[in-house]
């Protein structure tokens with residue numbers, strides 16, 4: 001029989017696993033990041049344990065009513081899929097200073113007002129600092145308990161003793177377990193800590209939130225492994241210098257992952273933005289070329305955003321292109337479509353695309369918005385400000401159908417838009433809607449006709 005491996009090596013940056021130590025990680029090319037981890041032999045122990053394990057059928061499992069706890073922050077509840085599921089482990093990731101601690105403290109405040117026992121464990125801030133933050137946020141109920149601790153073994157005991165309903169761990173990267181020798185924040189420590197918390201969550205039916213910092217590349221620091229282990233992954237994103245923040249569900253075992261929650265950071269903490277479209281469109285310039293409103297679905301909600309484009313003659317051999325808030329390659333592709341199908345000299349132009357408001361939009365439905373913004377800037381024709389558009393653009397320049405067209409149009413109508421450019425196929429499937437003029441287009445040429453004739 002082959003000898004069982006007693007240890008493996010992991011890259012601390014990306015979690016790459018290898019049997020040998022290496023100087024450079026073949027996956028992420030980082031130097032000197034491999035650490036050794038011992039593998040424990042468990043076969044004997046498992047054989048003993050397996051005797052007491054029973055399998056079960058779905059019918060035999062009883063559903064418990066009211067398993068979800070509402071946080072009363074409706075944007076957060078929506079992203080979680082309708083509230084916190086008992087015994088779930090939720091990872092909240094985001095850049096430093098984006099507002100993760102603030103959001104979770106606000107969540108704790110609401111839960112403590114509902115007389116739920118909450119334990120907030122911080123490994124980053126002192127009790128004094130938490131108090132200062134809490135004072136800005138408002139009044140707290142008396143069922144919120146605080147603890148400054150980074151030793152996971154102690155935390156485990158405290159949780160067992162106090163039996164809270166909800167636990168917040170402010171930053172998993174500061175936690176360490178004495179059974180693992182590497183430094184806090186390393187792959188092994190973070191994995192060990194998350195594993196322990198997972199056991200607590202499932203075993204004691206406690207919902208646990210963990211905060212994870214994000215590296216420059218935008219993933220939860222070091223270990224992607226973390227994402228596989230937890231039930232729900234939420235990312236808090238947005239421009240630190242602007243006041244709005246977007247909470248996005250990336251993985252959710254108990255709900256949809258497409259939902260987003262929009263918040264605004266003010267002096268007294270985060271406020272929910274109930275009408276993201278209005279918010280995103282505030283400050284839209286009038287009669288400017290290269291600006292158009294497009295509609296994208298974020299989960300169950302249509303959100304209207306302003307797509308801006310600036311196309312100008314390039315002074316260098318290789319034109320410059322940037323895309324903020326949308327996929328760069330998609331923009332290049334759409335410009336190639338315009339060049340090939342409409343004969344516009346895009347390859348001689350620099351192009352800058354921006355989705356105003358700092359939100360990231362990756363739904364193909366905003367393709368038409370990008371195309372119209374590009375053409376509007378290229379031809380210097382402003383697009384009527386009461387016009388919105390949506391539709392996916394294919395490689396032959398055809399405008400393809402998108403889902404839930406009606407809901408998008410109704411949202412546009414609610415915000416006072418009077419004209420909508422949409423795929424012809426989607427239009428045919430629609431009942432007529434009063435108060436808004438619908439222009440079904442088959443391809444990009446038609447769409448461009450619409451904007452040029454409309455002015």
Ligand code: TYD
Nearest residue numbers: 096097098099100101102136266267268269
């Ligand atoms: P924080 O929650 O500490 O970020 P994270 O935990 O993600 O690192 O948020 C800190 C930022 O939020 C900081 O720049 C100050 C700002 N802030 C406000 O603008 N208003 C407030 O009421 C609070 C508490 C913070």
Ligand code: MG
Nearest residue numbers: 100101124170
């Ligand atoms: Mg923090």
